[in-house]
Amino acid sequence: MGNRIREKIVGIFTGLHFRFFWQLIIAFIAVILLAGGGVFLVGRFALREMESLAHDNPPAMLQPWVENLAGYYEEHNGWEGVAALIANYPCGPGWESEEQSWNIDYIVADPDGIVVAASDTGRVGQSLRRGEKVASFPIVVGDQETVGHLLLSPYGSFQGSFHFIVGFAVQRFLVFGLSVVAVALVTGLGLSRVISRPVVRLTEATRAVAGGDLGVRVRGQYPGELGELAASFNQMTEELARADNLRRSMTADVAHELRTPLSVIQGKIEGVLDGVYPATPEHLEPILEETKLLAHLVEDLRLLALAEAGQLSLEKRALDVGDLLRDAQVNFGPQADDRGVTLALDLPADLPQVTADRRRIAQVLGNLLTNALRHTPQGGCVTLSAAVTPPLFGGVGGKMVTISVSDTGAGIPPEDLPYIFERFWRGEKSRSRAAGGSGLGLAIAKQLVEMHRGTITAESVPGRGSAFRFTLPRT
Secondary structure, eight states: OHHHHHHHHHHHHOOOOOOHHHHHHHHHHHHHHHHHHHHHHHHHHHHHHHHHHEEEEEEEETHHHHHHHHHHHHTSSTTTTTHHHHHHTTSSSSOOOSSSSOOEEEEEOOTSSSSEESSGGTTTTSSSOOTTTHSSSSEETTTOOOOOOEETTTTHHHHHHHHHHHHHHHHHHHHHHHHHHHHHHHHHHHHHHHHHHHHHHHHHHHHHHHOOOOOOOOOOOOHHHHHHHHHHHHHHHHHHHHHHHHHHHHHHHHHHHHHHHHHHHHHHHHHHHSSOOOOOOOHHHHHHHHHHHHHHHHHHHHHHHHHTTOOOOOOEEEEEEEHHHHHHHHHHHHHHHHHOEEEEEEOTOOOOOOEOOOHHHHHHHHHHHHHHHHOOOOOOOOEEEEOOOOOOOOSSSSEEEEEEEEEOOOOOOTTTTTTTSSSOEEEEEEGGGGGSSSSSSHHHHHHHHHTTTOOEEEETTTTTTEEEEEEEOOO
């Protein structure tokens, strides 16, 4: 039975989804109660200490009263006639004082609090009033037996006033404390609302994103960490929206890239089978070319997937950058000549070696050179160059070598520049195959460079050309 009840209670609290607003309210209430309770307990303790100190240290004028009254009780075995003794204060038997008589208010009561003598005779026979018994001093005889209580003016009235003040102070403290708690709660409600509002909006926006709405944004004009959180969320949704668009575009691009060669292959083969075309090299060569194109596209997709997954193995060795660039100039020289473009080489002396996979870096250079030659008009120039990165913070030398491929072509529009390393990105929105390439070359180049712990960037001025630069670590 007990386990069942416990499970139900746990289930109830597990099912409660407290909003951030109520969590803040509970936190404010807990802090207020702890602070207020602590102050109250400390105040009560201090007041009790003050009361105990005053009670345990009576003034000198009260001491003879307590001693004489105790002696009177022991001598007469009771309080009968004690008023006569007090009437002779401070002169007469028992007081041993030569001072003039004082007009002092007093109350003497038995152990039960019944007044047996008082300056106000009308009080005789009455019980001590509220606070008077607490403010009184005990009259003790023998083995600490309390036989009565004494209140004396001005000390007795002071003690009564003291306890009245204590009670009044406690009452006021409670009223003031409750007022502070109420004000704090109202303030906490307001602050909680202000603090929790952006969190609530962010939660709603997150749910919208989970539902597929990637266009949702939250207002970012919040102070501190909340503003940073809102800005990060907006940036995240923008990246998600861009990634989703790229994914959709990639699907369309892959379908486009596959459709054309497959259509050519299908048409040619159907023509041969139907007897429309003879099975001659003239009609079979286009099928072979389209097949090679498909194989190249599939290989690019595979290479890109492996690079992005970090599963592409690299054979890194010491590599002479000068030799690599000279080989590239030789390999792409005929293509440049056919286009009427000059392929220049600019290498400094004493260029250090780098640690890299020669085949993969040659592939990066091949992709960059292919793009540069394709977009450089006849009579233009494509330049291969390399340099050591400038030293940082006054160091003796840079730790990277920068390789550049620059051209004097039409350049890249500024709005397209941030996206050129995305897969299947083309400046030509018509995606015409005449523009060349599948749109994967720069994406592959970026992945390969980053696998070498380098970076790749692009700069372009429309009408004046572009420059692609990537870095490799020195040996």
